[in-house]
Amino acid sequence: MTLHSTRPDARTDLLHGTLDMLILRTLQWGDQHGYAIAQAIRSQSSDVLQVEAGSLYPALQRLSKKAWVTSKWGQTDANQRAKFYRLTPEGKKQLLREESRWTELVNAISQIMKPAAPTGPSDK
Amino acid sequence: MYLPSWFKKLTRRRRFDDDDLQEEIRAHIAIAEAERMADGADSKSAHQASIKDFGNITLTREDARRVWTPRWLETIRDLTSDIRYAIRSLSKAPTFAVTVVAVLTLGIGVNAAVFTMLKSIAFAPLSGVKDSAGLRVIFGETSVGRDVGLSYPDYVYLRDHDTSFVGLYGHRLTTLTVGRGRGAHPANGEFVTGNYFELLNVKSQLGRTLQPADEAGPGRPSAVVISDALWRRDFEADPAIVGKSVELNNQMLTIVGVTEPAYHGTIVSYDVDLFLPLMIAPDLGLMFGSTEATPSGVFADTRANMLYVLGHLKPSVTMAQAAASTSAIWADLSRDRAFWAQAAEVQKLRVVPFLQYPTSAQATVLPMLIALSAMGLLVLVIACANIGGLVTVRSVSRRGEIAMRLALGASRMRIVRLLIVENLVLAIPGASLGMFLAARAMPVLFGYAQALAAPQRLFFNMQTDALVIGFAAAVACGCALIFGLMPALRSSKINLVDVLQDASPRGSGRGRLRSALVIAQVAVSLILLVGAGLVTRSLDAAEHADLGFKSDGVTAIRLDLKANGYDEVRGRAFYRQLLDAARNQPGVESASLATFAAPTFIETKSQRVAIEGYETRRGEDLSMLSNIVAPDYFRTLSVPVLAGREFDGHDDETATPVALVNRTLAQKFWGSAANAIGRKVRIADGAWRTVIGVAADLKYTRINEAPRPYIYLPFLQNYNPGMILHTRGAGSMDVLIDQARKAVAALDAELPVVSAHSLRDTTRGALIFYTFMSSMLFLFGMAGMALAAMGTYGLVSYTVRQSTREIGIRMALGASGPSVVRTYLRRGLMLGLVGAAIGVATALGATRLLGSFLFGVSATDAVSFIRALAVVLGGVAIATVVPAWRASRTDPLRALRHQ
Secondary structure (H helix, E strand, O other): OOOOEEEEEEEHHHHHOOOOOOOOHHHOOOOEEHHHHHHHHHHOHHHOOOOHHHHHHHHHHHHHHHOOOEEEEEEEOOOOEEEEEEHHHHHHHHHHHHHHHHHHHHHHHHHHOOOOOOOOOOOO | OOOOOHHHHHHHHHOOHHHHHHHHHHHHHHHHHHHHHHOOOOHHHHHHHHHHHHHHHHHHHHHHHHOOHHHHHHHHHHHHHHHHHHHHHOOOOOOHHHHHHHHHHHOOOOOOHHHHHHHHHHOOOOOOOHHHHHHEEEEEOOOOOOOOOOOHHHHHHHHHOOOOEOEEEEEEEEEEEEOOHHHOOOEEEEEEEOOOOHHOOEEEEOOOOOOOOHHOHHHHHHHHOOOOHHHHHHHOOOOOOOOEEEEEOEEEEEEEEEEOOOOOOOOOOEEEEEEEEHHHOHHHHHOOOOOOOHHHHHHOOOOOOOOOEEEEOOOOOOOOHHHHHHHHHHHHHOOOOOOOOOOOOOOEEEEEHHOOOOOOHHHHHHHHHHHHHHHHHHHHHHHHHHHHHHHHHHHHHEEEEEEEEHHHOOOOHHHHHHHHHHHHHHHHHHHHHHHHHHHHHHHHHHHHHHHHHHOOOEEEOOOHHHHHHHHHHHHHHHHHHHHHHHHHHHHEEEEEEEHHOOOOOOOOHHHHHHHHEEEEHHHHHHHHHHHHHHHHHHHHHHHHHOOOOOOOEEEEEEEHHHHHHOHHHHHHHHHHHHHHHHHHOEEEEEEEOOOOOOOOOOOOOOEEEOOOOOOOOOOOOOOEEEEEOOOOOOHOOOOOOOEOEEEEEOOOOOOEEEEEEEHHHHHHHOOOOHOOOOOOEOOOOOOOOEEEEEEEEOOOOOOOOOOOOOOOOEEEHHHOEEEEEEEEEEOOOHHHHHHHHHHHHHHHHOOOEEEEEEEEHHHHHOOHHHHHHHHHHHHHHHHHHHHHHHHHHHHHHHHHHHOHHHHHHHHHHOOOOHHHHHHHHHHHHHHHHHHHHHHHHHHHHHHHHHHOOOOOOOOOOHHHHHHHHOOOOOOOHHHHHHHHHHOOOOOOOHHHHOO
16 A cells, blocks of 8 residues: 555555445445435445535546446436446446455454453453 | 458457447436336436546546556656646746746756867867767877877888777878968868778768878879868869869969768867878978978988877777787887887887877866866756755655645655656756856857967867767756755655644754755865865966066067968078068067967977987987077067077078076076077087077966976078067057058058967966866856855745744744844854864865866965955855845744744
8 A cells, every 4th residue: 555645645555445446335325326326325424424525526436437336317216317337347347346445454453452362341 | 431341349348439428428327317217216307417427527528548558658647647737837846946947047048158169179079970989099209208209100000910900090280371372361271191081981071082192102193181160261162173273381272072961080189171192291391200201201211200190990999909919019019110210210119099099178177177067067066956955845844745746645655756757847948048048158168278379279079969968968967866866865754643733843854954955065165175276376377477478568460471382592681681670670579480479378399409518318208399580579578588689680591500598407407597608509400500598487388387498490591471560559449550551551462461369368378277177176166155154044034934833933922033143143054164264174175176277376275265265255154144134024923833
């Protein structure tokens, strides 16, 4: 994970990777437009993760550039114009990769934070 | 335009579409708005909330765009924004920016000029020839190390057997008279072997160049290739020039071609206009010291020293290998030669780089150029120290800004880069202006040199080319890095808290840097001033040097009878009549003729000499310079005749051969001047001559030469078509010169006068390189001094200004103005003295570099050192006193409130 000091938007790949993964995951349930993606992530994380538009749209551009998603203008249920994103086959593969990486990472972190065998009374 | 759909898809997917994104953002806001309204908000507040919720739209668009930009493009964008920022911040400090650019212009201009000269001598000495600095020269050396040319048979053998070289050509410089009558003039020519143009890869723009076929045998074809300059000057760029005739030394030759405009021959400092096949040299009167009567005899004579041989080494061959193989070939070649071969003949062959071509301009001038380059670099060092000081001072006032940037999260790298870009923004115009200055100054300097050298045509490869531009760019970047990086690194190490709290800047570290800068500038400017002082004093000494003759009131009118096709009988008659006419003119006390006017500066060809009663030791090379002079020569030039008499009208063809020698020769071989009378000398293979007189020594070639033996031959026994008419008179020089011209015109209105000056001017012309270099060194010294004075003043006065508060406190506590000034003066002078001490120590070692062009002063001349010291310390004193005095006059209250 490299650090690019000259790119203020590129503090870490980890952060990008995570948001990208969440977007791809959201799109797995069907085509969606930007606003709905942000809403979905928010509601599914019980309002913990708030995706700002300032991060969402660059992320969508990033995913389009890598051809993990395609986009098309269409109509929402409320009959409003919106640009819908769709997962491509490569995007699906990428999502699987991200998921396994994520699981690994979470397991690793939880091993450190919550050791499997409780060892003493210090555990609250 | 039709595009396949897959291509459209591809391009759509691969490109950023800002309009589309903006549309998408609008849609996003519209949807959010609709949802808010569905939740019961009114349309206005829903709209505002949605926009607020979205955040920074512009930033989002920028970030989205950035996703699509390649990394390098982004770097360039960052850089341009840095540059824009730098320009903006510099335009807020115009005095600073203008000062830095001006200082750099001077520093880089001086160095670009010196580098251009260095290039024209050392790196690319020949215009129009690729890798001319890579040429190697082969020449013969006598037992005493005198350089001589190779004979034609030796050259041919070397050319055919030396495998170290890509090819070997031979050449020989000559001066020829072009045309006849009023328009006739002298021109430089090169006699060359047939492979010369091919090996140098020089092409013709019209007709052909010379070819191996032109070397087939003596005499024909009498072809000549002319330079572009001569073609334009003498032939009005006639497009049908090929096949036309030109008269050279009274022989008609056919012009077969015109060289490319860039080509000026292969002899540095000479502008060569004529390229002639070697084989026609005897027809034009050049026998190369051979005693053979026929041209074919001359070219078979191994004792005729005619050619210097040049070529490029093969890619894998080193100089040592080439020298070894050339020596081996020489051993083969000379094995069968009689062991008694004259000592004055070639004993061994030497291979040297083009830069060391014996007695050439490049070899002569190089030491001066090195000294000049060193001075130039010192000027640059001062300029950098100067700017370094300015930048440091400025960086102090910018600490707040930089700390703010660091606090806002800029990386140190980013800030250092910004500061370096800022310096480059200053350095690039500085370098460009410097280049411009140098490019404008060079022709002026060259014109000055050319005027002194006339009618000799000079040429130096001084164009501003890629090499010069590259040099200036490298120097500019180097400067920007040096004077920029030091304060830049310093600033980026700033302690944030200190600065943001606005602690007053009195870091002892910076104070030390400033002191170091002052000391360095004082030291370097002292060195420059000592150098300038030394050369000024030598120049002064040289102007008043005793050359052994009195040039006041003497004219020097150069004539060449070849210019109007005189044979010997007519020539003798002409000169006899000319002398008679000149002597009878009103105001003329005496008149005479000579082949050379001393000092010649250029080493004229010395000749083998035999001296009666003196056995040359084996391997001794006895060769001397000589001059052909008419009766009354010594009287005209006021040269004392120490014994015997000078030539008179009776020493003509019918009388016994006679000669005069100088005092050094007489003392060396016969013990005294009186003893020399009646002895005999012989030049080359000529007749034995009886010595009838001994003259005092002159400076024959250079003002700083050691006494050397010299021989005078009587003109009446040794006719020469090219002579200098000297007349002496008490009246005005202009009148005398004009009278002499009239005397010539009265005898032959068609005969051109090659040059007409006073002898004093001619002498001065011989000092041209000397004068030129000395003036340059003087200018550099002054430029450096001006810069250093400015820099020292700036730094010292800044230090004093920084201490305004301190001064206020002192004054409030009752210190008097003068005592405050004294305190600062003492501090300033301390720094000045330390710098001066370092400068004196360095100068004592460094001025030895100047040795080769000092005259009449030693490299440690006390007067020059003391003068330089006085100027430097005076400068420091003024730079301290003025701001300190000003500070001491401020109201203590105001001073205390300062900052």
